[in-house]
Amino acid sequence: MTQKTKLSLKLLLPSIPDGGDSCVKRLADLLRAKEGIDMAHLVSGGRSDSTALCIHYAPERLTLAAVRELAQRAGMTLEARYGHLMTWTDAMPAARARTLEARLLETPGILEVAVSPTGTIRAEYDREQTTEAVVQAALARMGADHKESGDKSETRARGAADAGGISEHEHEHSHEGPFGEWTELLFAGVAGALLLIGWLLSLTGLNSWISWACYVASYLFGGYFTLQETWENLRARRFEIDSLMLLAAVGAATLGEWMEGALLLFLFSLGHSLEHYAMGRAKRAIESLADLAPQTAIVIRDGRPQEVPIGELQRGEVVLIKPNERIPADGFVIKGESSVDQAPITGESIPVDKRPVPDAKQAAQDPDRLDAVHRVFAGTINQSGALEVQVTRLSTESTLSRVVRMVNEAETQKSPTQLFTDRFERIFVPSILVFVGLLLLAWVVVDEPFSRSFYRAMAVLVAASPCALAISTPSAVLSGVARAARGGVLVKGGGPLESLGTLGAIAFDKTGTLTEGKPRLTDVVPFEATEEDLLRCAVAVESLSDHPLAAAVVRGGRERLGNPDVAGAVDLKSITGRGVQARVGGELVYIGKDDLYREIEGPPVPDELQRQVERLEGDGRTTMIVRKASRYLGVLGLMDTPRKAAQATIAALRELGIGRMIMLSGDNSQVANAVAREVGLDEAIGDLMPDDKVESIRRLSQEHGVAMVGDGVNDAPALANATVGIAMGAAGSDVALDTADVALMADDLSQLPFAVGLSRKTRGIIRQNLWFSLGMVAFLIPATLLGLNMGAAVLFHEGSTILVVFNALRLLAYGTPAPPEVKL
Structure with a gap:
């Protein structure tokens, strides 16, 4: 017979950021390979233990101590070999983030890298091949200087050296330059001013060399950062959008079209700097969370x-x-x-x-x-x-520190749409280069000079560059994650943020989610004992349990008894989904549902007592039968009231388009149906074991996307199997923060419509950006083929990039009341 044990993941792998880290899978694989271990998987470890690894083993081949030793030894092996680094640098355009990822992955020993446009960098490396110092030095050489993290309280506590700071002399170049984050925008401005001066001079008919010198200077300022990026791309053996733009500008200069080339580089650098600004704004929105913590405290010593x-x-x-x-x-x-x-x-x-x-x-x-x-x-x-x-x-x-750290980690998680656009670009960009190459040969087929064919090819190169497409999704996702965090909702990446907006159904746990989670003892029905004996026995046993129903029995029982001393119980054991057992005065006591007594030895529930149970359940009570040895002492009835916000929340979700909402509960069906009717749910399914909830979620997932809303502790398996797992009251629970895809920090159900609405708004903006960016490319390619000049193509191209970025930034104001109108 297989037995199970749970070991805290933080004890086995202290340095991993979360349960989704690759080392968790490595640990499970290592353990499964051991003789006597059948399975190892991630589960909730309980309210205070955080996420845990559940290990199924054969007791006839391995003792519990041996299993724990194997797990700890395997964890130590992985901790010794694999390192994890989270660091922060300046915000950057999406193309630059992808290039940085590609270059870092070429560093020997780095196994996985994710770079967010807001500057968060997450890397995993093999300590047998490299060290953290080497990884940090590689970052410094690539211009990714370490900045103070979004989690400033942590950085201050550890000190600059331990936080992984990089000295200024170690890097080859910095994308910020002497004027900080404004350098790129300043260079773009200078390029634009020189371009304007050169154009005005060309109109006056003065010496053309002065005008040409202004254009050349505009090239230098407008192309400075583009040239840096192109060099980085070539070193990473990538041909990114920056490379296309620089190639087109060089082509324009070759044809003598210096003004159009300068205009191209000016607008491209302006678009890049505005994108940089937008990502910096999203970064600052996230960092503002860390600023909430004071730097000092008054301690009494x-x-x-x-x-x-x-x-x-x-x-x-x-x-x-x-x-x-x-x-x-x-x-x-x-x-x-x-x-x-x-x-x-x-x-x-x-x-x-x-x-x-x-x-x-x-x-x-x-x-x-x-x-x-x-x-x-x-x-x-x-x-x-x-x-x-x-x-x-x-x-x-602290909760604040964990939230900031998790939001930073969420920034590096790409959404399904972002992964799609990345794959699209990898095919689209080479295809465009092949197409442009063919256009360069147009003069062979069409009776026109090579210069005309070359100019048309360069114009198409500009028109087809998918700049707007590259930034359309990450800008929206980052803005959405930042806005959610400011609203008390932690969304762990673009995947959950997008998925939450596609849901067709939401399943709710009952206790503590739709109800207050603070049941009270309403009925005490003695059977083969006095009311006092029934309550004393129940209070003694339930005082050993941490279940909410147990706390209600203890609290209500003591009030009815006048807070007397009661005999102590020992040897408490939980019978999953059914009840508990313990010993009081040497006799075995069971407390639980009527189903429990059909599964254990001893006399069945008497008919008269069963009728009392059915009467209480018909009134919407949760019932607990108490048996001591072979004697049935009676039944207790408890009631949990629906949350005040539940009915309004369900109505708001319906307005947002959620078509089906159900309750999954371990309580009996009558109780579940009574609560469901009161709050306005479509249906309720009661008498569910934890495995039954998982099966219900899987069935719903086959029909349409489904979210599971619970407290993140007892519902962890169901949350993990849902399209999106949503935990409430995460500010008070490490487990909720670790296990859920979306965490409502407050124990407040009314935050759910905000989260769903924000997700739908984010998906809407992503779709707008994608259609607009793709539509602009679809318009510009034939337009340039038919004669649209390069200058106009650049204006349309860069204008679309700026529009999609600022369209995404609108999410930062989602749900914020509009300022009152001022009448003049």
Whole structure:
């Protein structure tokens, strides 16, 4: 018989960025190759354990200790061999990002590279072939100077050297130059001014050499960065758009058309610099998240407050937050009451009240389980009252730090459309070069001079360059990811962002998603015991469990009993999807659904008690039967109320075009149907085990794209099998951040329509950009063949590039109310 064990992924592979890293697959493959291990796969490890590796093994061949030793040894082997580097440089055009990727992949030992136009660089390398210092030196030589990361709190905490800084003398050149991020735009401006002066001089009839000198100077300024990129492309054995433009400009100069060549380079450099600016704006929108964290904190040490850098804060220390100050670290309140503006992290529009925990020592044992009224997050803003907060996470581990890091990682994940356009360009650009080569021979077939054929070929070369196509998708995706993050929604890359907008169905978990997740004990029906005996036994067992229903039984039972001391239970065991068992006073106690008692030994549920269960379930209650030894003590009824925002959220999703919405619940069908009717869902499926939820998601996925919305913990398998997994309340759960494709940072269902609407808007803008950019190429190629001159082709070409970039930037304002009209 196969047995399973779960080991925290962070313990096995501490340096990997997330569960999607290649080393996770390598680890699973290594373990599957070991004798006695049948399977290894990624799962949720529980609320405090984050993502875990589930290992299926044969107990007759391997002990649990041996399995753990094998996994740890395999993890250590991979950690020793494979390195991961995340670094940041300046924003850049999309073509430059692709060239940088190609050149880095040529460096021996680098296995995988992803470069975002916003400047985020992610690389994986083999330590047997190279080192991190060599990778960083390669980046420096290519002009990708290390800049302070978007996660500034982490960078400050580690220090510049440890953050991977590169000294200025190590790189061959920098794309920024002496005037910083404005250098490229300034060069374009100078090129344009020289072009204008040269043209005006040519109209006056003065010495043509002066006009020609202005055009040549315009070439130098307009082509400076283009020449750099062309050289980088050639070194990477790539023929990118920059190369096409430079070739066309050289061709124009060869024909003596210096003005048109200068115009080409001026407009191309202007378009590049504006694209650079746009990517920089998207980058700054993301970096603004990191600016939320204060650089220092007031910590109470030796009974006295003192100001220290947040990187020096340790777990368990107490920080003082005055009114209107930003909270420096994740933790829980131990003194003071106030409201906290959590909008920067969760997107909540209304400040959340905070109050101290009853017992700080107990709270510190498992802070992730604390109620939201006690927990605070770095980067949020304290309102009116002073608070003392006990730190639970280091600055590099805070929710804010993790979100910024994940957003930066998301920037490097290409969407399906972006992958398609990259493949299209790899075919299209060589095809255009072949076509242009044939056009150069037109004078052989048509009675015209070679210069005319050459000019037409150069004009087609300009017209066919897919600049707008190259930037149309990444600019929209990056703007969408940045806008989502500012709204309290973490989208892990272009794939989920696009997929979310294509969904035909959404499946919801019930408890904690559509309902408050805080059930209360409403009915106590004793059977073969008194009400007091029933409650004492139930409270003793459920006090050992961390399930929300167990907490409700304990809380409600103690209130009814007047908070007495109850006998302790031992040996708690969970029976997945059915209930729990433990020992109280030496006797075995079971608590669970009626299905449980059909599967275990002992007397069946008496008919009279079964009728009581059916009556409670008919009223929408969740029922729990309690049996001690062979005696049925009675049944408990609990009820969870729907969230206030649930009905409005479902209605808003219907307006956005979601055609089918269902509930998947482990509760009985009657309870599930009652909640579904109240909030307006199409249907509900109850009595589901975790595996049943996965199967339901797979069936729905075959019909149309489906999202699964849950808390990211108990629903992790279903989230993983959905087209898009959406976790709620991610600010309070490491597992939700790790396992979901989309994480709603607040425990607020009303964020879901914003996320779906933003995704649909993003897809709409991507389609607009693609059609416009392809349509412009389709128009310009025949137009230039029929006589449109190069100058006009350049104007149309670069104008389309600028338009698609600024069309994408509109996403940064999605959902932002328009400013009031001012009447003059």
